Amino acid sequence: MESRFHSVALLEEKCKGCTNCIKRCPTEAIRVREGKAVINAARCIDCGECVRTCENHAKIIIANSLEDLRQYDYTIALPAPALYSQLERASGPDEIVWALQEIGFDEVCDVSFGADIVTECTRRHLKSFPELRPVISGACPAVVRLIQVRFPNLLPHVARVESPMYAAARVARAEASGRLGIPDERIGVFFITPCAAKVTAVLAPLGSQKSYVNGAISISDIYGDLITRMGRGGTARTMHRGSSFGFGWANSSGELKALGLNNVLAVDGIHNVLDLLEEVDDGRLAGVDYIEALACPAGCVGGPATVENPFVARARMIKISEAVEADSAQARAEAKQIVDEYGEDFFAIEGELAAVAGLAIDPRLEVAIAKMSELERLLAELPGLDCGACGSPTCRAHAEDVVCGYASEVDCVFKLREAMEEVAEELLKLAKTDLPSLQRRNDR
Template sequence: MEARYHSVTLDKESCRGCSNCLMHCPTQAIRVRGGRAHIIKELCIDCGQCIRVCPYHAKVAMTDILEDLDRFSHRIALPAPSFFAQFGRSIHSLGQILDAIRAIGFDEVYEVARGADAVTRALRELLRDRHRPRPLISSACPTVTRIIQVRFPGLIDHIVPLKQPMEVAAAAARREYCKARGVQLAEVGVFFITPCPAKMTAIRSPIGQRASQVDGAISIQEVYAAVLPELERFKGSKTMPAATPSGLRWAAAGGESEASLCENSLAVDGIDNVIRVLEEIENGKLSDLDFLEAAACVGGCVGGPLVYGNNYVARNTLRALARDLPGRDPEEAADGAPPLPSSLRLEEPIRPNGVMKLSDDMDRALAMMDEMDAIAARLPGYDCGSCGSPSCAAFAEDIVRGYCKELDCVYLLKDRLKIMAQQMVDLSQTQRE
């Protein structure tokens, strides 16, 4: 299923049509037309770069809100591990936060870090299989999976065919809750507390799965504001977290590869760095590497566009929280579950997204490319963005695709005006004679 739904959207009223988002989009998915930004849905990977750079806050992430809990008679919160790192080191225990989440309107809290523990066990098992393409690339960050679909289709086979920890946690949480309370699966609303819009998109337009087990996603920022005033009264909490330190550390870059116990692994964070490493793998380099952990956000999930705290501080907090947990390995937290149950595997193949191709017909695509090269040769090569396309090359492509015309380039227009002005002078002089 292609990502037609996107969490990242434009607030038209606030957009001034500047070029900030245009220049920072890693897939060149934004155009400014008619004085406003437009997002090309097929190209958007929900990385949230535009949300970060927009000075007018015109790029927003559509998420659910706490009022949406009212749609269900039973509600389960799934806090991302990055959520716990938002409160600095003043909090007393993870249990304190778990209790405070319950207090704002949830009947149950299930840590996504437990899903990460389950995925860790399965990942270790998959890494033992020497027949899989190397390096295996983590499927935990949906933005990375989407950029592979759009830009590196040849690497799809490298993606770990496992569900995201969020999905694994949601299925387990719903099952356990319904069994314990004797309620129907559909009566329960499972809400992920998310650091990023990409997870919201992954719920509405799942990759490799027919339907998501998650009913909604609420931003960490919103839940943070609601939970903060509740923390004080749970200071003496005796609630014990169920996740391992390893599961908790998935929130920061390096946590997943550390959990995998794979010595020959690489952890890369930040979308531009991810793209650079994927280019190398596509070139056939790094085939001696076993595992690539890749996170679109700098610092990993604690650097997500929807978190509250500074990601460097959050990493420090996370380390302290992990240290305070009982030092169990994910294997010890298995409760006799098999390491690689079929329920953890993706249900459908991940498909390439051919949106970058010019035409379905190769002859036509070749002709368009000729035309693009001819147009590009006439353009100034400033990549200024004034035309509303992110670069001169993208502008040439937009012209050939029929979205704009050459004189939308201010420099070509100026040249044309100069010629016209000269022609008018010439004309006026001819008439005088």
């Protein structure tokens, strides 16, 4: 079993074993066993779909808290662009930046500015690798993880450009360390996250060996601290750093608008992403150069650690992007200058993006073939209702669990009924059989 950190966890005492989450999981990573959900760590991509689904609040996102800032001499907040869409009473991004400083951060560096940097790097990346199409954005770690688990053939298509969060972190660290003379390890950089996938990306980075972000705090966890500070004076200074395009990354299609390319495609919602990647994997998607794929509905504004309705947040985000339009040209010029200065490699994904063998039925080929044939035999005997009563999401998943020894055939209620009917028939036969003492008398 994989030991990689996962930010999505189960609160066992709250789980009612209702099986709702097992059907929504895009990698079929959840089962219900003995009345409780169980997550298969090798398959889980931390997309947070089960967090969104569970009405009993049994699925949670493990993240950092403001307490963790105390471990550092100097702290930097990296607010995701989606944060700005969550606070209905904010006068604009600058008031939110001001409030982040009020609640304990020494400095704030917009991830929307990181998005401007990544936009510039992606343009250059596309020019450098014209032969490989489509290129798939690497900005959403849940999607990259989905590719690692389910579509390893597509890994070479993932853009080798770090996410806006990492780009902002690297720049903020380098600038603060140079300006203040503080050792790098005494600077604490915290991402204000809309999702579980980013928490995992911070604590268990995708390709890189080193994480440039020290922690991630959920938007939902600090919403109360921020909303109570809105309308309390704020600031008249311009404190945000990103362009309107950088802020726009919070919404689905925002990255594409920033890139300004033709032959591109945006998809949001993990199940839509799954369907689209299947088409790409099968070679059925021709003529597309770049794919923006976001796990959450409406984009990061719909992340599982946000508080606002995703569609309300999306509309608010469009207004915010328009409001910061005046500063955009300067922000984009600064981002370009930074990429020139540091070089594209500084913002490239470090290390290999390796496949994760979470879905293989068995690592040994011959055994896998034998198990597949047994799986098909079992599946043919199951009712095909995909009801989930067995604790597996589909009849196929149940057959696989039986073959792998994780479940019993009679966990299926229909198979159980068949087995009980057989036992009942046997009992009936036995009941009709004469007792040996009577048989002897009749024989005489």
